[in-house]
């Protein structure tokens with residue numbers, strides 16, 4: 001799992017019937033490295049007695065995955081983790097991820113942000129999250145102050161998307177950490193086209209850069225050192241051609257499924 005799971009925590013599920021209400025899920029308190037196919041739980045999202053049955057799933061796993069499979073048959077496979085960079089992104093005041101490179105561009109306008117984290121995903125919290133996932137094209141939910149939920153049609157497609165979302169979040173978070181400027185697209189009156197790489201808060205109030213300003217010995221306005229958001233044209237081209245120009249075949253699956 002490439003360090004994206006938390007040993008016995010976090011949960012994955014896969015719908016196995018047509019309306020998605022029957023699904024497989026990892027068993028409670030079993031380390032991911034030890035789970036066998038025969039260990040997977042077969043659950044019914046409409047069975048109110050699930051948590052009282054022998055070998056019941058983790059209650060928060062049931063609350064989240066049961067709710068999504070019950071309400072969102074278009075999402076067949078779900079993977080929920082608290083991977084480091086996705087969770088850092090989810091913990092920022094503004095959890096939007098601008099398209100600053102090819103990986104981040106892959107997710108442009110393809111995620112929803114939940115800003116109302118209500119604690120462990122028991123039944124009510126799971127229902128609330130599921131109510132935000134009605135758009136089949138939005139296959140990532142950035143769970144504010146919590147983690148990320150990634151969806152797909154198959155296990156492979158969903159894992160691929162989970163992997164690249166974490167990579168994209170890492171690129172963005174590390175870019176913020178540099179404290180370098182970002183191209184505004186138009187030179188300022190001082191001749192600089194740089195602006196601090198900041199993220200607007202959920203309240204709309206700009207937040208300061210995450211790291212200290214550069215010293216005068218390393219000017220942030222030096223040409224070529226600014227972080228630029230990928231242009232809308234480039235993003236649109238990537239979506240249209242259904243793949244990226246580098247030899248990353250995995251991303252094609254993300255696009256193909258979008």
Ligand SMILES: [Zn+2]
Pocket residue numbers: 080081082146147
């Ligand atoms: Zn969680």
